Amino acid sequence: MTQLLIIGGSDAGISAALRAKEIAPSIDVTVVVADRFPNFSICGLPFYLSGEVFDWHDLAHRTVADIEREGIRLLLDHKVQAIDPDDKIIEAVGPKREVQYLSYDKLVIGTGAVSARPHIAGLDSPGVFPMRWMKDAFAVQRILKRRPKPKSAVVVGGGYIGMEMAESLSRRGLEIIVVEYFDTVLSTVDRTFGQIVKETLERHGVQVATGVAVDAIKPQGKWLAVSGSGGFDVWADLVIFATGVRPEATLAQAAGIDVGKWGAIRVNHEMETNIPGIYAAGDCAETWHRLLERYVYLPLGTTAHKQGRIAGENAVGGQRRYAGTLGTQVLKIFDLVVARTGLRDSEASEAGFDPSTIELETWDHKAYYPGAQWVVLRVTGDRGTGRLLGAQIIGRRGAEVSKRIDVFAAALFHRMAVDALNDLDLSYTPPLSSPWDPVQMAAQAWVQSQG
Amino acid sequence: MTQLLIIGGSDAGISAALRAKEIAPSIDVTVVVADRFPNFSICGLPFYLSGEVFDWHDLAHRTVADIEREGIRLLLDHKVQAIDPDDKIIEAVGPKREVQYLSYDKLVIGTGAVSARPHIAGLDSPGVFPMRWMKDAFAVQRILKRRPKPKSAVVVGGGYIGMEMAESLSRRGLEIIVVEYFDTVLSTVDRTFGQIVKETLERHGVQVATGVAVDAIKPQGKWLAVSGSGGFDVWADLVIFATGVRPEATLAQAAGIDVGKWGAIRVNHEMETNIPGIYAAGDCAETWHRLLERYVYLPLGTTAHKQGRIAGENAVGGQRRYAGTLGTQVLKIFDLVVARTGLRDSEASEAGFDPSTIELETWDHKAYYPGAQWVVLRVTGDRGTGRLLGAQIIGRRGAEVSKRIDVFAAALFHRMAVDALNDLDLSYTPPLSSPWDPVQMAAQAWVQSQG
Numbered sequence: 001m002t003q004l005l006i007i008g009g010s011d012a013g014i015s016a017a018l019r020a021k022e023i024a025p026s027i028d029v030t031v032v033v034a035d036r037f038p039n040f041s042i043c044g045l046p047f048y049l050s051g052e053v054f055d056w057h058d059l060a061h062r063t064v065a066d067i068e069r070e071g072i073r074l075l076l077d078h079k080v081q082a083i084d085p086d087d088k089i090i091e092a093v094g095p096k097r098e099v100q101y102l103s104y105d106k107l108v109i110g111t112g113a114v115s116a117r118p119h120i121a122g123l124d125s126p127g128v129f130p131m132r133w134m135k136d137a138f139a140v141q142r143i144l145k146r147r148p149k150p151k152s153a154v155v156v157g158g159g160y161i162g163m164e165m166a167e168s169l170s171r172r173g174l175e176i177i178v179v180e181y182f183d184t185v186l187s188t189v190d191r192t193f194g195q196i197v198k199e200t201l202e203r204h205g206v207q208v209a210t211g212v213a214v215d216a217i218k219p220q221g222k223w224l225a226v227s228g229s230g231g232f233d234v235w236a237d238l239v240i241f242a243t244g245v246r247p248e249a250t251l252a253q254a255a256g257i258d259v260g261k262w263g264a265i266r267v268n269h270e271m272e273t274n275i276p277g278i279y280a281a282g283d284c285a286e287t288w289h290r291l292l293e294r295y296v297y298l299p300l301g302t303t304a305h306k307q308g309r310i311a312g313e314n315a316v317g318g319q320r321r322y323a324g325t326l327g328t329q330v331l332k333i334f335d336l337v338v339a340r341t342g343l344r345d346s347e348a349s350e351a352g353f354d355p356s357t358i359e360l361e362t363w364d365h366k367a368y369y370p371g372a373q374w375v376v377l378r379v380t381g382d383r384g385t386g387r388l389l390g391a392q393i394i395g396r397r398g399a400e401v402s403k404r405i406d407v408f409a410a411a412l413f414h415r416m417a418v419d420a421l422n423d424l425d426l427s428y429t430p431p432l433s434s435p436w437d438p439v440q441m442a443a444q445a446w447v448q449s450q451g
Numbered sequence: 452m453t454q455l456l457i458i459g460g461s462d463a464g465i466s467a468a469l470r471a472k473e474i475a476p477s478i479d480v481t482v483v484v485a486d487r488f489p490n491f492s493i494c495g496l497p498f499y500l501s502g503e504v505f506d507w508h509d510l511a512h513r514t515v516a517d518i519e520r521e522g523i524r525l526l527l528d529h530k531v532q533a534i535d536p537d538d539k540i541i542e543a544v545g546p547k548r549e550v551q552y553l554s555y556d557k558l559v560i561g562t563g564a565v566s567a568r569p570h571i572a573g574l575d576s577p578g579v580f581p582m583r584w585m586k587d588a589f590a591v592q593r594i595l596k597r598r599p600k601p602k603s604a605v606v607v608g609g610g611y612i613g614m615e616m617a618e619s620l621s622r623r624g625l626e627i628i629v630v631e632y633f634d635t636v637l638s639t640v641d642r643t644f645g646q647i648v649k650e651t652l653e654r655h656g657v658q659v660a661t662g663v664a665v666d667a668i669k670p671q672g673k674w675l676a677v678s679g680s681g682g683f684d685v686w687a688d689l690v691i692f693a694t695g696v697r698p699e700a701t702l703a704q705a706a707g708i709d710v711g712k713w714g715a716i717r718v719n720h721e722m723e724t725n726i727p728g729i730y731a732a733g734d735c736a737e738t739w740h741r742l743l744e745r746y747v748y749l750p751l752g753t754t755a756h757k758q759g760r761i762a763g764e765n766a767v768g769g770q771r772r773y774a775g776t777l778g779t780q781v782l783k784i785f786d787l788v789v790a791r792t793g794l795r796d797s798e799a800s801e802a803g804f805d806p807s808t809i810e811l812e813t814w815d816h817k818a819y820y821p822g823a824q825w826v827v828l829r830v831t832g833d834r835g836t837g838r839l840l841g842a843q844i845i846g847r848r849g850a851e852v853s854k855r856i857d858v859f860a861a862a863l864f865h866r867m868a869v870d871a872l873n874d875l876d877l878s879y880t881p882p883l884s885s886p887w888d889p890v891q892m893a894a895q896a897w898v899q900s901q902g
Contacts, residue, residue, distance in 0.1 A: 011886060022899070044881050047820055058819035061886075290876070302879045305886040309873070323874035330878035339878050368509040369498055402883040403854030409876050410861035422760070423774035425741075425860050427781035427790050428753045430495050432853040435462060435512075435756040448473070 002027050004315050005090060005102055007080050007251070008110030009033030010042070011301050012282025014062070015308030016108045016315065017072045024316040030073040030102065032080055032092055037134045038067060043301050045137045046161070049144065050168035056137070075100075083107065083255035085275045106277050106315040109252050109265065110308060113245035113283035113299050118156070120241070122217035127224050128239040131161055143238055144172055150237030151175060154226045156214050158185030161242035163197065163333045166206050169238070177207040177234055179214050179226070188329065189340050190378055192359065193394045200336045245299055247284045260286050262297035269321040271311040279315055281307035290324030291343055291389065291412065292351050298325055328409045330402045337397050339405035342390025342412045345380050354383045360445045362438050364399035366430040373399045377442035379408075381418040383450065388418045391442070400432070407439050418446045453478050455766050456541060456553055458531050458702070459561030460484030461493070462752050463733025465513070466759030467559040467766065468523045475767040481524040481553065483531055483543055488585045489518060494752050496588040497615035500595065501622040507588070526551075534558065534706035536726050557728050557766040560703050560716065561759060564696035564734035564750050569607070571692070573668035578675050579690040582612055594689055595623055601688030602626060605677045607665050608693035609636030614648065614784045616691050617657050628658040628685055630665055630677070639780065640791050641829055643810065644845045651787045696750055698735045711737050713748035720772040722762040730766055732758035741775030742794055742840065742863065743802050749776055779860045781853045788848050790856035793841025793863045796831050805834045811896045813889050815850035817881040824850040828893035830859075832869040834901065839869045842893070851883070858890050869897045 004020050006013045009031050017029050031038065037060070044059040053059060067074060077095040084090070090107070092100045115130030117123060127143065129136050143150055153169045155162050158180030170176045178185060178201065184194030185201070185208060198208050214228040223235040247264035249257075258266040258274045265273055265280040269288060272279050282304030286295040303325050310320045330339035348355035357380040363372040375395035381388055391408035395401045411421055421443035428435050436444065455471050457464045460482050468480050482489065488511070495510040504510060518525060528546040535541070541558070543551045566581030568574060578594065580587050594601055604620045606613050609631030617629045629636060629652065635645030636652070636659060649659050665679040674686040698715035700708075709717040709725045716724055716731040720739060723730050733755030737746040754776050761771045781790035799806035808831040814823040826846035832839050842859035846852045862872055872894035879886050887895065 041817060041819070041881060041886075043879075044817065044819055047881060052821050053819045300879075301886045302876065306873065306876075323871075324876075326876040328876040328878045330880045330883060332880055332882045337883065341876070341878070366492060366495065368492070368495055368504045370503050397882075398849055400851045400854040402878045402880070403851040403858060406875070406877045406888070407854060407857050407861055409878070410858055410865075413875055414861075414865045420774075422757065424857070424864055425753065425757075425775075425777040425779040425792070426857045427779045427792070427853045427860070428494075428751075429781045429783055429853070430492060430498060431783045431848075432781060432788065435492075435752045437857070 002105045002316070003103060004029045004106050004108070005104035006031040006108040006110060007090065008112055008282070009038030009074065010040070010110060010112050010282065011304035012110035012112070012308035012311070013108065014039040014067065015305045016110065016281060016312030017067070018070060019309045019312035020316045021070050021072060023313055023318065025071065027316050029071070030075060032075045032078045032090070032102070034079050035134065036076050038064060038074055038076065040134055042132065045131055046164035046168040048137055049140055050171040052171070056134070080251055083251060085255055085278060107279065108308070108311045108315055109278065109280040109284060110282045110304070111248045111251060111284040114248050115241070116244040116246045118214070118241060118243040120156070120214050120217060122219070123241065125217055125219050125224060127237065128217055128241065130241055131165055132245070140238070140240070149173070152236040153238040153240060154179060154234060154236045155240045155242060157242035157244070158182070158208070158210070159188065159242060159244065160329070160331050163331060165240050165242055166201060167204070167333055170204060170206050174238070177209060177236070179212050179228060179232065180208070180210045181213050183211045185210065186331070186338065189338055189392050190344060193338055193376070193378070193392060196394055197333060197336065197338060200334055204334050245283065247297065247299070249284050252280065252284070260295060262286070264297045266295070270314045270319070271307055271322055272314065279311035281311040288322055288324040290326055298327055300325070300329065302328070323413070326409050326412050328405060330405060332397060335397050336394065337399070337401040338394045339401050340390070340392040341405050341409040342388070343380060344390055344392070348380055348382070348389045353389055355380050355389055356383050356446070356449065358442070358446045358449045360442045362441055363434070364395060364438065365432050366434055369430045375399050375401060375438055377438055379418060379442045379446045381446050386417040386419055386450070388412055388416050388421070404437070404439055418443050453556045453767070454554060455480045455557045455559070456555035457482040457559045457561060458541065459563055459733070460489030460525065461491070461561065461563050461733065462755035463561035463563070463759035463762070464559065465490040465518065466756045467561065467732060467763030468518070469521060470760045470763035471767045472521050472523060474764055474769065476522065478767050480522070481526060483526045483529045483541070483553070485530050486585065487527050489515060489525055489527065491585060493583065496582055497612070497619040499588055500591055501619035503622070507585070531702055534702060536706050536729060558730065559759070559762045559766055560729065560731040560735060561733045562699040562702060562735040565699050566692070567695040567697045569665070569692060569694040571607070571665050571668060574692065576668055576670050576675060578670070578688065579668055579692065581692055582616055583696070591689070591691070600624070603687040604689040604691060605630060605685060605687045606691045606693060608695070609659070609661070610639065610693060610695065611780070611782050613693035614782060616693055617652060618655070618784055621655060621657050625689070628660060628687070630663050630679065630683065631659070631661045632664050634662045636661065637782070637789065640789055640843050641795060644789055644827070644829070644843060647845055648784060648787065648789060651785055655785050696734065698748065698750070700735050703731065703735070711746060713737070715748045717746070721765045721770070722758055722773055723765065730762035732762040739773055739775040741777055749778055751776070751780065753779070774864070777860050777863050779856065781856060783848060786848050787845065788850070788852040789845045790852050791841070791843040792856050792860040793839070794831060795841055795843070799831055799833070799840045804840055806831050806840055807834050807897070807900065809893070809897045809900045811893045813892055814885070815846060815889065816883050817885055820881045826850050826852060826889055828889055830869060830893045830897045832897050837868040837870055839863055839867050839872065855888070855890055869894050
């Protein structure tokens with residue numbers, strides 16, 4: 001019986017295990033999980049801390065029992081120490097420090113990412129946390145339950161996780177200051193959208209300090225003093241740093257597996273590494289970008305699921321190729337939704353396109369029908385070829401921003417021209433859209449802007 | 452200066468006019484409109500009658516002034532009596548019965564559709580109305596404002612308009628009975644969905660009688676007696692019949708323009724009729740079906756806008772081809788949204804495919820995040836090739852049903868395989884979706900069902 005071994009029990013690892021079992025039920029599949037929380041939705045941590053998700057157990061995409069019912073063996077609380085690709089053996093250490101050797105025929109590495117540690121003095125002080133694993137969430141939860149209750153938090157980093165943690169802790173009644181190095185929050189979308197996000201945060205009582213490089217965190221009595229550039233100096237009970245992640249590929253690298261310039265594992269389109277029979281997927285690996293037509297490091301849960309599924313399929317004899325990321329992302333922040341897919345103007349320029357970007361504000365549905373909400377769309381296309389390169393949408397929750405970006409994503413997947421979006425037969429009823437969906441109105445505005 | 456003449460001021464006609472002016476501002480464009488309501492959203496009539504749209508003027512996509520500001524000449528209250536393609540002249544009769552002759556270089560026909568008149572005795576009785584034009588809505592509004600107020604209505608026909616009118620009049624406080632010939636309402640979607648729609652209507656106090664052929668409407672004192680098969684016999688103040696439409700192509704036919712088997716004007720992919728320089732678009736014309744690869748009669752507002760835009764572009768020298776309909780439709784009925792795109796199992800069979808359809812019930816977003824709503828998806832694919840053929844989704848408003856069907860529509864447009872939907876990089880955040888969007892979960896269920 002073929003032995004499939006998977007290192008890592010998060011999105012990529014479990015997806016690989018499930019897919020392998022689905023295709024080849026007789027295969028022996030073991031997943032080695034470093035903690036006790038396989039297949040947890042770490043995207044859900046901010047919602048657990050906000051109190052919106054009452055029980056952290058609910059964050060599991062699947063329970064241990066669900067996974068085991070599929071015939072998958074889970075080795076929890078086991079840290080893999082080494083991979084020996086010559087003998088096809090891994091060395092793992094269990095909760096009681098006992099060493100185990102496991103042999104494999106095929107191996108999938110899904111070791112994920114770790115929080116990037118910014119260059120800030122005092123990052124290891126008590127009360128300072130990243131937000132990556134269940135243990136991070138539990139640690140913050142313990143502090144939130146202390147009496148007297150903590151009153152304030154500084155969130156370092158205005159990206160997706162920073163935004164969600166700001167909302168989360170604000171919902172728990174803390175006063176929040178978000179500190180961002182760039183001059184706008186959510187720098188993954190264009191400045192006009194970042195400004196709307198900032199205003200939304202402020203409207204909900206969250207303070208935002210942009211253009212500030214935090215350089216030190218110092219315990220001062222029961223508080224933490226956070227200081228940065230431009231004389232930034234605040235005190236808080238709690239500091240969350242959310243300044244991005246870096247791939248966890250030390251194990252792979254030590255085994256002679258190639259890593260690329262971001263430190264992520266190199267893979268081919270079949271998610272196989274340079275060592276035949278060893279696959280990598282998810283946040284520990286490089287990702288093929290469908291528009292840039294090169295590898296990038298862009299860790300996302302959706303990508304981890306896709307790549308894991310493909311690695312699992314190919315590990316048991318499949319031939320599936322990863323079709324590539326478009327960098328599709330969406331964030332809900334309070335009552336606002338902001339989404340992007342494909343390339344922004346600056347990214348497209350860097351990649352050698354000749355981009356042009358327009359912005360259109362319109363209604364999510366016919367304005368005469370009650371409840372119409374504004375949406376703003378930004379469309380980027382290539383001047384020379386008319387090809388769609390990317391889109392961004394911002395609007396209120398309920399304006400179907402998320403699935404509208406997905407229409408753009410489907411169009412990008414197929415290399416459509418911006419003008420060709422008008423050929424798509426999209427659904428319409430006055431309470432939900434217009435005869436030309438906002439997606440198409442924006443496409444028309446782009447085409448018109450080209451003269 | 453080229454004279455572009457357009458007959459019909461609804462979706463197709465105005466779209467043609469606007470596009471022609473956009474491309475060739477120097478062209479002389481005249482639109483002959485039979486009533487005083489150019490560019491009105493007739494899809495909005497039920498929402499005007501429900502009271503959700505207070506002022507009927509708001510139903511205009513654009514006002515007369517808006518249209519004229521684009522340099523388009525509107526001839527309101529003018530009925531075209533004849534087209535003379537040899538001399539390129541039309542004869543129109545104005546509001547004071549004055550006859551006018553207008554010459555043209557290019558002609559676009561957008562005469563729309565009329566309500567199909569079912570074979571029901573007494574259809575012309577006072578208090579019996581179709582729901583097609585502004586005048587129909589005004590007539591019903593007058594009755595709704597009478598004192599004493601009308602208390603009940605029968606809606607004949609359980610299609611899109613019938614459903615919307617049932618909700619509309621129910622919101623105005625009338626007791627409603629919907630009578631449908633088939634054994635389920637909304638027979639444009641599969642039976643399980645029709646059943647959910649029926650239950651939703653009933654939960655909102657609307658009675659539904661299925662499997663009933665209405666055969667007579669008789670005025671009885673101040674009421675209308677509606678009788679049908681199986682002993683169906685009810686009295687009501689008001690009857691709306693919504694039993695479909697048929698193309699209005701008499702004018703075209705009299706001028707020697709070819710019509711097809713449904714009585715709709717035949718066009719090529721450029722929306723040109725058999726007479727060069729005469730185009731037709733919208734509900735009066737046949738429509739190319741992208742999946743069936745033949746012409747059908749499928750009148751929809753979205754299609755009228757697209758075809759009108761193409762006719763207008765080609766009338767001023769363009770070469771644009773209509774890409775074809777997928778039959779994408781969506782209906783909001785009370786708090787429910789139901790949508791479809793592409794072919795259903797039975798339609799696909801008739802067209803020579805070997806279809807297989809699965810149904811999947813899931814959540815619109817991660818169940819752990821508050822407010823998750825059920826959605827049910829039905830996916831139809833071809834067994835032999837694995838090609839996606841169609842999809843249907845039903846769910847609560849707010850579950851992004853409408854734009855999820857559009858992801859399927861974009862996939863159908865590109866002839867994707869069902870399995871390839873898993874390659875799409877769709878957006879995810881726990882409050883709005885799952886790492887595999889419901890669209891992809893349904894695709895996976897279909898692939899698994901194929902063994």
